[in-house]
Amino acid sequence: GLGKSLRSTLAKVFKASRVDKELVKGLVNDLVRALLQADVQVDLVIDLAKRVEDRALNEKPPPGVTRREHIVKVVYDEVVKLLGGENVSSPVPKLGKMNVYMLVGLQGSGKTTTACKLASFYQRRGFRTGLICADVYRPGAYQQLKQLGDKAGVPVYGEPDGKDPVKIVLDGLELFRRSKRDLVIIDTAGRHKDEESLMKEVKELYEVIKPDEVILTVDATIGQQAYSQAKAFHEAVGVGSIIVTKMDGSARGGGALSAVAATGAPVKFIGVGEKLDDLEVFNPRRFVARLLG
Amino acid sequence: KELSSKELQPVLEELKLSLVRNDVAYTVAEEICSEIAEKLSGVKVGRFEDVRPLVKKTLRQVLLETLKTSYEKGFLETVKAKVSKGEPAVILFVGVNGSGKTLTIAKVGRMLLRNGFTVCIACSDTFRAGAIEQVEILAKRLGVRAIKQTYGSDAAAVAYDAVQYARAHGINVVLIDTAGRMQTRRNLMEEMRKIARVTNPDLVVFVGDSLTGNDAVNQAEEFMKYVGIDFVILTKMDADAKGGAAISISKLIGRPVAYIGTGQDLEDLEPFDPERFVDKIVV
Numbered sequence A: 001g002l003g004k005s006l007r008s009t010l011a012k013v014f015k016a017s018r019v020d021k022e023l024v025k026g027l028v029n030d031l032v033r034a035l036l037q038a039d040v041q042v043d044l045v046i047d048l049a050k051r052v053e054d055r056a057l058n059e060k061p062p063p064g065v066t067r068r069e070h071i072v073k074v075v076y077d078e079v080v081k082l083l084g085g086e087n088v089s090s091p092v093p094k095l096g097k098m099n100v101y102m103l104v105g106l107q108g109s110g111k112t113t114t115a116c117k118l119a120s121f122y123q124r125r126g127f128r129t130g131l132i133c134a135d136v137y138r139p140g141a142y143q144q145l146k147q148l149g150d151k152a153g154v155p156v157y158g159e160p161d162g163k164d165p166v167k168i169v170l171d172g173l174e175l176f177r178r179s180k181r182d183l184v185i186i187d188t189a190g191r192h193k194d195e196e197s198l199m200k201e202v203k204e205l206y207e208v209i210k211p212d213e214v215i216l217t218v219d220a221t222i223g224q225q226a227y228s229q230a231k232a233f234h235e236a237v238g239v240g241s242i243i244v245t246k247m248d249g250s251a252r253g254g255g256a257l258s259a260v261a262a263t264g265a266p267v268k269f270i271g272v273g274e275k276l277d278d279l280e281v282f283n284p285r286r287f288v289a290r291l292l293g
Numbered sequence B: 001k002e003l004s005s006k007e008l009q010p011v012l013e014e015l016k017l018s019l020v021r022n023d024v025a026y027t028v029a030e031e032i033c034s035e036i037a038e039k040l041s042g043v044k045v046g047r048f049e050d051v052r053p054l055v056k057k058t059l060r061q062v063l064l065e066t067l068k069t070s071y072e073k074g075f076l077e078t079v080k081a082k083v084s085k086g087e088p089a090v091i092l093f094v095g096v097n098g099s100g101k102t103l104t105i106a107k108v109g110r111m112l113l114r115n116g117f118t119v120c121i122a123c124s125d126t127f128r129a130g131a132i133e134q135v136e137i138l139a140k141r142l143g144v145r146a147i148k149q150t151y152g153s154d155a156a157a158v159a160y161d162a163v164q165y166a167r168a169h170g171i172n173v174v175l176i177d178t179a180g181r182m183q184t185r186r187n188l189m190e191e192m193r194k195i196a197r198v199t200n201p202d203l204v205v206f207v208g209d210s211l212t213g214n215d216a217v218n219q220a221e222e223f224m225k226y227v228g229i230d231f232v233i234l235t236k237m238d239a240d241a242k243g244g245a246a247i248s249i250s251k252l253i254g255r256p257v258a259y260i261g262t263g264q265d266l267e268d269l270e271p272f273d274p275e276r277f278v279d280k281i282v283v
């Protein structure tokens, strides 16, 4: 696919007899094309292209590095920079307290499935985990979480006929505190930035519960709206980390890059399927390689 | 003087980016721009005329040609025609995970009930947690029957049961809910093909998320290839979606977007209006 085009461009860089303005221009055009086809937000791509071109033409390569090698490194560096760098902070709940994580995100982005994947991930690593269904709108939301939780061997709290998510969460947290859980994961309803009452609700949940981490799920197939939607979530509740779901498909996940840029939050996991163990710790190198092709 | 490609190029480059900003897939945006260039080659323009309005006018033309893809009958007309033959109209809903199929089926059910049809829903998502309960609750809200089996049962068998049920009880329309599936999962695409083969639907509806980016192209291609698509319903247009996926999908498979989802209530389904849509994109 398009991935071949960027790889072949980089190959051209190495085969070229001289590294000149023409070659760099060609590379930058191919890079723009690759990133736009990968769903990265247009303005981010334009800014990145300017930086790459500037560095490729004007930066002196460090000693021992050829001009060509330097250019390839610049491309890689600038993209990784958008991801917040190569260091993945290992997502570990703090000992000696009941950690509370809250999942938020757009409709259908994978929150409920991811909540259970996370619960299973931590439970298998020795953290006694609990799940709370705070989605009072979606038909069958509680049943969905309960069925997944049962499979994972993780207790699920919910009030299927409840109307007040804040009350449900407080009740659930109280119950889990008594049974000495190490980690409680809260699944919330899907929402987008223009649903005023829902954005108000998630803000209220955040302020009352004060979770240790707010996790934003981002669908790998999302397009140009990723940036503004992520920004709105961040302004409402302060996103602490991102999980990119449905990375097992053909989408390159450029929307995740846009979400990172909008929130400053790192990607900690990716979802790679519908089963409970289809969760992988984020690998920036592999993600960037796939993004660029 | 004749419009030169040198003059047109920067305007088209700018246009391509604005189409991408509207979530038109990159290759589709490229194609649209080359179509405009072709339409405008050799066109005479005033010596100091700004080409932008001319490009805009041509863009509008090209987009409407894509979106107004002629299709034999409308959605409701197809249903009416089948029902008038004394047979239930079978509508199969397909799409990738989380695109909004199940809620959209309920919305379509509401619309059909309003139009005087009787409806039942087949719970052919026998895989995902809570899928059957979700349909049951929605069906109850509509006052229609949900035909189901247990989790893990054969999706095609449930769909077949529903069609038989509709025949036996004179129900006008069978709406088949299927599991979300990635277009890259061959076994799941084959399963969907089997459901279609067993139920021989009158309409196959692809339910796409309007927030989808470039993947919309590959989704539409693959679903078209495996099961054929008659109509598209684009959901979540209320989420500040620019809706470029409508253009990408119609361009690729030559099928119209029949309706758009505009919210999470059963009433939030509107007929797609290509003119109004293009007016928003071509500003």
Ligand SMILES: Nc1nc2c(ncn2[C@@H]2O[C@H](COP(=O)(O)OP(=O)(O)OP(=O)(O)O)[C@@H](O)[C@H]2O)c(=O)[nH]1
Pocket (backbone or CB within 6 Å): A105, A106, A107, A108, A109, A110, A111, A112, A113, A114, A135, A138, A188, A189, A190, A191, A245, A246, A247, A248, A270, A271, A272, A273, A274, A278, B097, B098, B128, B180, B182
């Ligand atoms: N292939 C694949 N499917 C996924 C992944 N994560 C979630 N899904 C599927 O995506 C669909 C939506 O997932 P949900 O967990 O219901 O999404 P949600 O965000 O809770 O949805 P709402 O609560 O309605 O906003 C389901 O069919 C899931 O099985 C993933 O990583 N890969």
Ligand SMILES: Nc1nc2c(ncn2[C@@H]2O[C@H](COP(=O)(O)OP(=O)(O)OP(=O)(O)O)[C@@H](O)[C@H]2O)c(=O)[nH]1
Pocket (backbone or CB within 6 Å): A107, A108, A138, A190, A192, B095, B096, B097, B098, B099, B100, B101, B102, B103, B104, B125, B128, B178, B179, B180, B181, B235, B236, B237, B238, B239, B260, B261, B262, B263, B264, B268
């Ligand atoms: N705002 C908004 N939300 C929508 C729309 N259509 C569907 N949704 C929401 O999107 C989420 C997913 O809807 P579902 O009907 O479960 O999607 P699905 O395609 O059946 O999902 P799977 O069966 O898991 O693949 C739910 O939270 C719906 O309420 C829409 O037009 N607007």
Ligand SMILES: [Mg+2]
Pocket (backbone or CB within 6 Å): A111, A112, A113, A135, A138, A141, A187, A188, A189, A190
């Ligand atoms: Mg959910």
Ligand SMILES: [Mg+2]
Pocket (backbone or CB within 6 Å): B101, B102, B103, B125, B131, B177, B178, B179, B180
């Ligand atoms: Mg469904």
